[in-house]
């Protein structure tokens with residue numbers, strides 16, 4: 001604008017030059033002090049709240065009132081000099097006094113404060129009633145008005161807005177660089193100013209005839225009511241020619257004149273006094289009497305006037321605690337791309353009453369919000385329903401509404417991580433640990449793995465995509481008396497992956513045998529490989545029994561994990577790793593837990609051997625191969641109590657083998673126990689010894705009381721009773737592990753939320769015009785005007801640049817994941833922090849809050865969702 005003034009030759013006047021130099025200096029100081037809206041090196045940066053331009057200021061570039069003076073203005077006002085006499089036009093007495101009142105407001109003391117107000121306001125009130133003589137020289141009056149404005153502007157001590165407590169004197173908005181848009185008032189005054197200049201140009205046809213009515217069309221002065229009212233000083237002096245008979249008007253109930261203000265009232269409070277709004281206090285035109293009047297303070301401090309949002313966007317759904325009891329904002333929010341419509345001024349009476357009403361029931365004053373009389377539906381704050389709660393910004397009854405966390409930041413739940421300095425942390429801190437991630441990814445990969453040229457059957461019953469899990473293709477009779485194979489397969493019923501154990505060459509002779517699997521299906525234990533089904537068939541060109549169980553990807557048997565090294569490499573026992581005692585206790589507890597479930601079901605595992613116990617993750621054991629022998633050896637089955645005793649004995653042998661690092665250690669139990677006692681506690685040795693030495697069965701020996709007691713005490717419950725403290729320790733360790741997993745899950749929860757946010761962001765950003773199905777053909781691929789520089793979603797694009805396209809002072813990309821995640825979280829939370837967005841050409845700057853960005857984001861997403869549903873797509 002400065003350049004524009006210079007280009008138009010306006011800046012010849014010394015006062016004007018002084019002012020513009022000051023304005024330039026102020027702008028420069030703003031830039032250099034870091035408070036500028038116009039950063040020069042980076043495209044965007046966040047400003048601290050204290051120095052961030054206020055909400056209204058971010059419309060600075062687009063709403064600065066422009067001065068387009070005509071040549072006549074240049075010659076008659078700006079070229080004439082500040083101290084030059086009035087233009088050489090015949091000026092009547094009223095004109096002269098009016099001019100003096102502006103130039104020297106306090107010298108000519110008006111007796112009537114309302115007159116004073118009128119007089120000072122003439123410069124900006126283009127629609128006020130004309131004084132005597134005005135009609136004869138409208139151009140002169142306009143010139144003087146414009147000059148008065150200019151003089152007032154250059155007298156302002158600072159370009160920054162000042163708080164106001166009294167009547168708002170419309171500032172010279174067109175010259176106010178720092179605060180061009182002090183809501184409606186500034187806008188109004190700037191419009192008046194611009195209008196004033198245009199009027200000077202002489203084109204009176206463009207303006208209301210009331211201001212420039214020809215003299216001959218005016219009624220005689222004697223019939224026009226004096227605007228100064230009954231207390232007109234000139235009337236008392238006998239010099240006023242206007243009509244002073246106000247009785248008729250009062251009788252009709254038409255009070256006074258339009259512009260008269262009664263300063264005898266406690267104070268004049270403008271109808272539109274935004275809280276915290278900065279405006280220049282009136283410096284002239286208010287008499288000492290009026291200035292000394294007690295200030296009127298309406299109830300509910302702040303004299304705020306609830307205003308409806310003038311733009312069409314839905315308020316965001318998020319709950320903002322700070323605003324719970326805060327009165328609605330009184331200014332019209334600026335929406336980029338929409339023309340700014342100043343707030344309709346309310347009359348004083350309304351502006352006073354409304355806040356009181358609003359505070360009595362602030363919720364009813366909000367459009368679309370029902371009362372909180374118990375009829376308000378319970379809201380689920382975590383449900384993402386933007387439309388449902390979009391209009392409900394304020395919630396009084398916090399007991400009925402549990403508001404969600406406002407800041408979506410990474411809450412630390414679960415085990416404490418080590419105290420690391422900031423520089424010691426890495427990107428992986430935001431995600432689950434690498435070891436866990438790799439483990440899960442390997443398992444996922446193993447689950448999905450298939451082989452194209454497999455010679456296995458295409459399908460087995462309702463399974464397909466078979467993959468052999470055995471590491472050897474040579475198998476003799478094994479644990480089950482038949483060769484057995486294990487395959488991974490996918491169920492065509494539910495799509496899940498299962499493990500199929502095939503017992504090769506088994507012929508089912510008794511239907512009851514295969515029905516035993518029903519008992520196994522009912523057992524659910526975390527340390528048991530769950531059995532799902534059993535059937536026989538000839539898919540492998542032989543008669544095979546298939547047992548369907550859970551599939552545990554990357555599982556190893558205890559034999560593979562603990563004894564394979566010695567078997568394949570011939571490594572000595574000393575070369576094998578000693579399993580910690582706690583792990584051994586954990587193994588005992590886990591297998592004992594499985595056995596307890598099995599034995600309580602009246603069954604026996606019969607597979608507590610190294611090749612059938614699976615290690616599915618670190619120190620996590622599961623008993624597999626269950627139910628097979630119940631089918632295969634159905635005819636030769638032993639009493640279940642004996643089988644259960646064997647289970648306990650097998651558990652002892654298993655642990656003994658692991659502890660002694662020898663799969664066949666149970667062949668020489670005393671020696672193996674001695675080895676165990678060297679590395680482990682006596683308690684563990686005693687436990688193993690108890691397990692591997694079951695009391696003789698009644699059939700083996702003569703039954704006496706002691707033998708009977710021993711037999712009855714050799715069961716799974718006795719074992720668990722004796723190792724109760726180890727069970728508790730294992731349980732506690734499991735809880736810790738669960739906490740750790742929960743904390744990892746919290747990170748992934750937040751990351752999952754960000755993925756959804758990013759997905760939405762990419763769906764809406766720069767999307768071509770979303771059209772209804774009928775106009776889809778025409779609208780598709782047309783860039784939406786909403787994303788253009790004047791579009792309402794333009795700043796969403798700039799926000800995207802701010803988040804993802806950061807550059808340093810040399811223009812190099814800044815890859816800062818922390819910045820990206822922080823910005824996205826703030827967007828998701830819709831906080832009130834301001835962010836400065838700059839266009840790529842660095843010509844436009846927006847200062848917006850994350851809340852506003854979120855509103856626009858949700859609005860755009862709602863539009864896209866609506867359009868997609870209208871088209872039948874989801």
Ligand SMILES: Nc1ncnc2c1ncn2[C@@H]1O[C@H](COP(=O)(O)OP(=O)(O)OP(=O)(O)O)[C@@H](O)[C@H]1O
Pocket residue numbers: 469470471478479480484485486499529549550551552553554555556557559560611612614624625
């Ligand atoms: N439910 C399962 N989920 C995943 N893998 C399994 C499952 N059951 C067994 N496996 C894997 O299949 C492979 C073969 O198991 P299997 O029980 O046949 O062991 P094995 O050593 O071959 O015993 P055997 O000599 O008795 O056949 C092992 O590597 C084992 O880890």
